[in-house]
Amino acid sequence: MAPWNRFRNKLKAFFVRYVADWGIIVIVGAVLYVLMIGTVLPKNLDVRLHEIASSDIQSPIDAVDTQATEVKKQDAMGATPSAYVYNKNLGLIQVEKVGDLFDTISSVKKQLKISGSSSQADLKTAIGKINAGLSSAPDSKLPDETLKTLLMASDRDFQIAEDITSTSIYEAMSGKVGWNDLERVQNKASASLPSSVLNDEMRSALNVVLRNYITANYTFDATATRQNKQDAANNVDNVTIHQGEVIVRKGELVTSDMIRQLKLVGLLDDHFNIVPFIGLFLFTGFITLVFWFEYYRFKAQHQKYSLKYLYIYALIFLGATVIIKICSYLRLTQVSGLSDIIPIAVAPLLIRMLLSERTAVVTGVLLSLIGSVIFGSSTRAAIFDAPTAIYLLFSCLAGALVLRKRQVRPKIFQTGGIVALVNIMILLALLMLQNTPLSLVGTGTMLIFAFLSGFLSVIFANGLMPLFETGFRILSPIRLLELSNPSQPLLRKILIEAPGTYHHSVMVANLAERACEAIGANGLLARVAAYYHDIGKTKRPKFFVENQLDGVNPHEKISPQLSRTIIFSHPYDGADILRQHHMPKEIIDIAEQHHGTTLLRYFYVKAQELSDQPVPESEFRYPGPKVQTKEGAVVELADSIEAAVRSMKKPTPVKVQNLVKSIFNDRLSDGQFDDCDVTLKELKIVEKSIDETLRGVYHSRIEYPKDLKVKKVSGK
Structure with a gap:
């Protein structure tokens, strides 16, 4: 069975690394192409010669009207006087x-x-x-x-x-x-x-x-006259049918000249033209390529990457594109500005909370480009709707950048108000740039829809966030805050069954959070992981010194090897308990790895003293694995240092500083951080942060005399 299991594991790894990744990217590209294909599909125009037009027809492209240009040149030559x-x-x-x-x-x-x-x-x-x-x-x-x-x-x-x-x-x-x-x-x-x-x-x-x-003596100059007429013809600008220009207006009689212009811009072509479809394929390929690049950049920055983040990114991206497509049809209702209610900022808000700020910004740019194509095809005015692209871009950027670094949930009134204000300002700017007549009813309606867009985006983001957290088991800041609540069953279990361990965990959490924030790591994750990292001690709390409140140490009655086995088991017992309660993988990993492969020195020395033969050091080293993340490395250091400082008698700032440096050097020389991406510079910052925090805890206090003799004033 072993060869089959190895083959199965390799096949699974291959699928996750190649098939799943590329499969999702191909699906994203295919869905985008289908949603935007309306731009290049032939338009079936309801227009006939000498009949009344039922709707406005606009040019989808810029085209030079050579016939009208030639007529204009002839008129210019005829209007030029003889020389x-x-x-x-x-x-x-x-x-x-x-x-x-x-x-x-x-x-x-x-x-x-x-x-x-x-x-x-x-x-x-x-x-x-x-x-x-x-x-x-x-x-x-x-x-x-x-x-x-x-x-x-x-x-x-x-x-x-x-x-x-x-x-x-x-x-x-x-x-x-x-x-x-x-x-x-x-x-x-x-x-x-x-x-x-x-x-x-x-x-x-x-x-x-x-x-x-x-x-x-004042005679006609044929040469000069001919040259003047030619110059006049050359100075005539080409008659251009501009993109979005109305060729046929609703209610007008369709003339032969209108039919000629419609043919010129390709709206009456009967033959199939594959070129626009190829152009859309290349455009979709560019969008998908940027999506792929941003996904892999995010993946490279997260060593403990899971494929679920690709699913999340693709789901939000495609969901936002579907929203754009649906809202594009709102223009057909003839309600002024109804399509401006599009809650496009929900996508960057979700990506900002679930992935990263940069990914949210890049996604906003891509969605604005997609929106310009979709809205262009829905109105038949142009291939790209530039005003809509600008409106969507600034709305997305507001959603991506409005959240503060430590903000775990977008506030409806604060965040929604900022996005709504950005929507209103950019919409007004676009109307003024296009010299659109501003009316109280029409413009006011558009601004109201733009205002509502901001609040709808935040409401949808808050409503969808729990679904992503539950469906994909995302360790979001909201989830972390819930896990840090002292009323959580596992935290109450530690408090009741191992109160010393609980106090130790709280101290480690304080040290780890501040140190992680100093190096730009996830301080909230480090705090919550520190709360749960020693939960395995609840199986045998009396075998750990911080819980021996009666002064009885059971290790004195058993062999060092048995003590080793009991102590070694607590990280893995803790990981099992956390798995049983469906805790996030990041917290389980830190609980399992927080001792790495360190040496259980006390019992190793004791075993050496009791044995006639040399005892291999490997027998008293934790099985590992070593820490894989920056947060795990910080929790390991904070755990070791806090436990060592707690056992010191009369700790002073100098003693604490020397102890912190000693443990730091010991872990570094022992290679405990070889498997994570933490740098030596960051470790130095962590060392300094822990030292400063501990000095604040164990600062020198004034020793007050036991008996205070107060001089009494005579007569009092």
Whole structure:
């Protein structure tokens, strides 16, 4: 049977170490995925073209509306005015050109000796030469009649005509002349020709010249216009449908543009898209990974770890997630702020009392992330509901940090009031940050629900705490306080059957609690364990010196070996008694280990004296095991030191200090603390604490004389 038992024990250890741990973590991840899967499930929208919408439909993502963006760019380009360029030197250029015209005519006139009496042939030849001598520019092509009039003019009239023409062109083009203004400017210039010095034929000829040479100097710039329009289009921001933006409002007629936007954000996709499911799987994996890391960190810090703490952590974590899921449906009731009543702080409150403060804080962060996803899917407004995440985060942090270190039970009014105040303040901050209109009824209702959330969290925490303590046999501060009550049956048993042991245990409890608090260990656990550590002495109380009130010592009549057996049995008898009464394992372990493997020196020396053969030291050493925890190490030291000091005659501070140091060094050199995680620095602090406490107990007192002689005043 022995091989089978070993195999069974190994199989059990393997299951506890790997299968149970990973099985719970996989279950946590699977449950979280199921609770959050509503975020990525396709939404069946009740919307049809040209029908009235039955509810608001919001975009779940940010998406760029390319069609609307293109329309906006076209509008921007159309609204951009054309670019024009002003050539202020064009007037002088045209004056130069008209000067060239008159110079050419004058040159040909002199060359061919044209006058008013010249023949038509000579005039035709002259006109041909003038046209050949002028440039091919459009404004240089003048009608033959105009050139004939200028050729036949007298020198005086020709010169006057040139001066008037140049002046008129310069004046007409001294300002901006656009194509729309050109005809008006030309007419004005023609009308300004003086009739007093010019005959009708000359005025008609000059009118043609002016219309040919007066041109627009403020003209359209195609390149600049094209660039300006392109810049205007580039400066147009993309039309974005933002996450949470209402695309279709309840009661509105559904248009084709609304249908197009719904398709754009994926709300009308008919095909199955696996990408969101993969994203949710990765997100859930991250949450589960942090959960796993925090669980193993807690496990590493507690050597006497039990798998039940993983069950507790997972149960509270998943229970809080279910609460979030249930409360997310409260938004469907259309009652303003009803979902703010969510008592999410109950989870960090329970974890703070049952596990640790850090674990409670980390859990609060994880629950706020989970809540943001669950509430986002319930409202269809977004994948993540950021305001809800912030609200849940601060509510959880308040629950995790509000309890004081030594507080064993959250007070309903004090703790609930603090959590409620935090809820109200963060809710008001969120409303103001979102620029939400504040109304007396709507905002007041939301604040009332947030206020109730704090008190509900504390009420639930106080109500669930006994269930966890009973169901998982948790050694909570509340349970420890109950066990320290003097009316407990086992404590009354010690008091009645072994009163000396009871007094000794109370003294050890005082020493151990203060020493544990000095090194950051559980002082309350050390005190309660010290109360029960010697309960095994109640089986044979007269065999222990503190209970020999009549001065009779039964060990004087029996052999050292029998005395050894009786003394050795008391830690294990005590552990058996505690197990029978279903006491917490931590207290049973300290009762069983508080002597470790120390040497029963008195009876060992006595056995040596009575025996002719050397007696092995191992026969007079306790079987163990050695202490496994800091609290156990402190109780062992306090027990040994208190018993030794009690047996001293006339203890003084110096004697007490030397005795404490001696016992401390003896236990340390004997390796009694090798199996626990206490450090040498912490042991030194424990030694100092016990020494200071004992000096306060055994301080020097004034010895009063037995007979006081009082002088009487005469006459009195």
